[in-house]
Amino acid sequence: MAFRLPLPSAALAIALLAAGCAMAQPQGGQPADATLLNLSETAERDVTPDTIRARLLAQVSSEQAAVAQNAVNAAMTKALAKARALGLEVETGGYSTYQETPPRPQNLPPGTKPPAAQWRAQQSLVVISKDDAKLLEAVGALQNDGLLLQELGYTVSREQQRSLQDELTAEALQRLEARAKKAAAALHLRFDGWARVGINGGVVPPQPMFKAMRAETMAAAAPPVAAAGEQTVSVNVSGEAILRRD
Incomplete structure (x- = not known):
């Protein structure tokens, strides 16, 4: 100082x-x-x-909105149970569902359908702990379950x-x-x-x-x-x- x-x-x-x-x-x-x-x-x-804090994202794409949402819901339910079982503080973030339309290929053969529009559903999960090793272990397990790590840092x-x-x-x-x-x-x-x-x-x-x-x-x-x-x-x-x- x-x-x-x-x-x-x-x-x-x-x-x-x-x-x-x-x-x-x-x-x-x-x-x-x-x-x-x-x-x-x-x-x-x-x-x-x-304190160490991580933010993860469950994200699924499908041609049907319901399929994408159900998959995200199941992933978040499993992730919450796993994090709580390890004694971590958890909170869920925003939930969104939106449609993405792929660009039409320039040389699409006649009679071939263009790529179908995809519905993407996603929700974030924040895990917090004062035990570095425990949180990092949990983050690794959640990554293996398909969640994406968006942010990791100390506070x-x-x-x-x-x-x-x-x-x-x-x-x-x-x-x-x-x-x-x-x-x-x-x-x-x-x-x-x-x-x-x-x-x-x-x-x-x-x-x-x-x-x-x-x-x-x-x-x-x-x-x-x-x-x-x-x-x-x-x-x-x-x-x-x-x-x-x-």
């Missing part, structure tokens, strides 16, 4: 005076000798995410994020107050509390480790492997510091 080094007092005073938008005259309810100073600070931490769970945000919030607030006191000293004023404070936090979203592949490629693929990289949890605080004359 990189920390900003404080500017020397004289340079800080010049910087603050030059940035007129960062300072404001007191508003209603503030003492007449008060000056409001806008500040912000960010605290960050790189962490190894504790920070809500519990992990909230725990870190509590620590980072305290850290960011301490740094914000320290900056306010240093700015007040550089301006020959004193820090006299806060007129307003705001807090925002979040996780920098990771890029998926694995994207969808063509069905014929996936059919011959080995079970997936994965390794967790770091993600950044951050908290940003901002506030209006009240500065007054000594």
Whole structure:
């Protein structure tokens, strides 16, 4: 984590005076000798995410919509049972059915029927776990059952994020107050509390480790492997510091 080094007092005073938008005259309810100073600070931490998540797709094509849908329904029923039996958290995604008309061949022999239109039915399945090995084993088994792996990656769970945000919030607030006191000293004023404070936090979203592949490629693929990289949890605080004359 990189920390900003404080500017020397004289340079800080010049910087603050030059940035007129960062300072404001007191508003209603503030003492007449008060000056409001806008500040912000960010605290960050790189962490190894504790959850692995995979999204798979059951997809079937047929000349009859009912046949395609029945096949997808059966595949999803089997996949849900298998994932739950392994103790994985599961959720189903969107379900769609649509018709695809193949292009007519340019040199189709006389009397030959063109390729028939195909109905395609598909539904996605998301599996989540904090046990990497268990989830990857399940994904491999579901691939062997004909499901396509669309996305595989790691994520920070809500519990992990909230725990870190509590620590980072305290850290960011301490740094914000320290900056306010240093700015007040550089301006020959004193820090006299806060007129307003705001807090925002979040996780920098990771890029998926694995994207969808063509069905014929996936059919011959080995079970997936994965390794967790770091993600950044951050908290940003901002506030209006009240500065007054000594």
